[in-house]
Amino acid sequence: MEDNIIKIEVEDRSGELHLIEGPTDMNLNLMEILKAHELDVEGTCGGMALCASCHCYINSNHQLAEASEDEEDMLDQAFFVEDNSRLSCQIRLEKSLDGLKVKLAPVSD
Amino acid sequence: MISTDIAIIGAGPCGLFTVFEAGLLKLKCHLIDALPQVGGQLSEIYPKKPIYDIPGYPSILAGELVDNLMEQIAPFNPTFSLAQRAESIEKTDDDQYIITTNKGEKIKAPVIAIAGGLGSFEPRKPPIEGLSKYEDKGLYYMIRDPEQFRDQKILIAGGGDSALDWTIELADIAAELTLIHRRSSFRGALDSVEKVKSLSESGKISMITEAQAVGVLGNEKLEAVNVKMKNGESLNIKVDSFIPLFGLTPKLGPIADWGLNIERSAIEVDTYDYSTNVKGVYAIGDINTYPGKLKLILCGFHEATLMVQSAFKLIYPDQKLSFKYTTVTGVSGFNN
Numbered sequence: 001m002e003d004n005i006i007k008i009e010v011e012d013r014s015g016e017l018h019l020i021e022g023p024t025d026m027n028l029n030l031m032e033i034l035k036a037h038e039l040d041v042e043g044t045c046g047g048m049a050l051c052a053s054c055h056c057y058i059n060s061n062h063q064l065a066e067a068s069e070d071e072e073d074m075l076d077q078a079f080f081v082e083d084n085s086r087l088s089c090q091i092r093l094e095k096s097l098d099g100l101k102v103k104l105a106p107v108s109d
Numbered sequence: 110m111i112s113t114d115i116a117i118i119g120a121g122p123c124g125l126f127t128v129f130e131a132g133l134l135k136l137k138c139h140l141i142d143a144l145p146q147v148g149g150q151l152s153e154i155y156p157k158k159p160i161y162d163i164p165g166y167p168s169i170l171a172g173e174l175v176d177n178l179m180e181q182i183a184p185f186n187p188t189f190s191l192a193q194r195a196e197s198i199e200k201t202d203d204d205q206y207i208i209t210t211n212k213g214e215k216i217k218a219p220v221i222a223i224a225g226g227l228g229s230f231e232p233r234k235p236p237i238e239g240l241s242k243y244e245d246k247g248l249y250y251m252i253r254d255p256e257q258f259r260d261q262k263i264l265i266a267g268g269g270d271s272a273l274d275w276t277i278e279l280a281d282i283a284a285e286l287t288l289i290h291r292r293s294s295f296r297g298a299l300d301s302v303e304k305v306k307s308l309s310e311s312g313k314i315s316m317i318t319e320a321q322a323v324g325v326l327g328n329e330k331l332e333a334v335n336v337k338m339k340n341g342e343s344l345n346i347k348v349d350s351f352i353p354l355f356g357l358t359p360k361l362g363p364i365a366d367w368g369l370n371i372e373r374s375a376i377e378v379d380t381y382d383y384s385t386n387v388k389g390v391y392a393i394g395d396i397n398t399y400p401g402k403l404k405l406i407l408c409g410f411h412e413a414t415l416m417v418q419s420a421f422k423l424i425y426p427d428q429k430l431s432f433k434y435t436t437v438t439g440v441s442g443f444n445n
Contacts, residue, residue, distance in 0.1 A: 044154075044227055044358065044359060045150075045154055045155065046404075048154075048155060048158060050154050050155050050158075051154060051358070052356075053358065072292065072296075073269075073296035075291070076267070076268040076269060076290070076291055076292065076296055076355075077233060077267075077269065077355045077356040078355075079235045079236055079237075079321070079355070080236070080321070080323070081291050081321065083339075106236045107236060108233065108234040108235060108236040
């Protein structure tokens, strides 16, 4: 595997697993790579932690930078928020995230 | 009935700039927007965020860009239907369209420009199973008349300004009021947070933090809300009314039913003039899609500019349009 590619396992809302790959040297965040793989993530605000439409759960033990106060504030507008809830737009793709397991959070119609 | 040349759906940056470009061609515009203020996402989501890719502005706050656009289009006297959602369109015998809003306002125009961004902003609805059947039967996303909640048992969910403000306002009206919030801290204005805390301490309201509504119970009417605490406990709170206040989110809404070609919530257009498959209906800005589409304000401005040229030819097929630079002719507004 190339140095700058990490693998991420994504569980979509129907429970189906997708193994996707993302580059770590393009300044991408998790929301962007989920969208690039046509997974059903809204990302309305474009990645500014201003809309909560990229809410996901982190299901592996990777050490992530803690959520900022802005991110926590926005998570208040999301539903079914758990301890492992994050806004995917606030997670930068880095080498240490190889093997990350992500589950998309439920959305309303 | 309001009569205009171009009925613009969406008063975001792209819709606003359309007024300017249309005005240069002496076309009048009327704008419709679901939000009570102009500016779309820029006003609703990120007014204080700087934008760095508006040509000629190394940096400009989103809110300032909206103010500037309003100043720029003022000479062309645009008119507005705000806090109204465009519901339906119908074609008239004289080849015009009539748009009807959810408040019953009618706007007649030969050309419709849909500049709807990501759709109209609507209350964010919790994805709780079975919730939707209680809408207006004990479940409310908006408060029109606080009096309707007099002497009721009310549950408000949320941690932002609207949840706090309504908690304060309804505390005196309700028989019992409970506020639930996911965290122990609130993101609302400091004095509202203090007020809500003192209401809770004096026993006027109940506040349950680190908890979320996860289920609903009832028959014809909503009767109770199931709340799950962070520590795993769960309880049912009896309610007459449940008011979830989780902000607004954009939805494509009724536009989806207007016979337009839609791909993944975006309207397909011809990049020649940003026309849709329906003659006289154009789509510009974030709401359209075409090969190579980028959702950028500056691209929306370009699309608006080309679109009004085509709109002019559609409205005045016999008139020749000679293109003029504003540097040569200046900007002459409308007198009324």
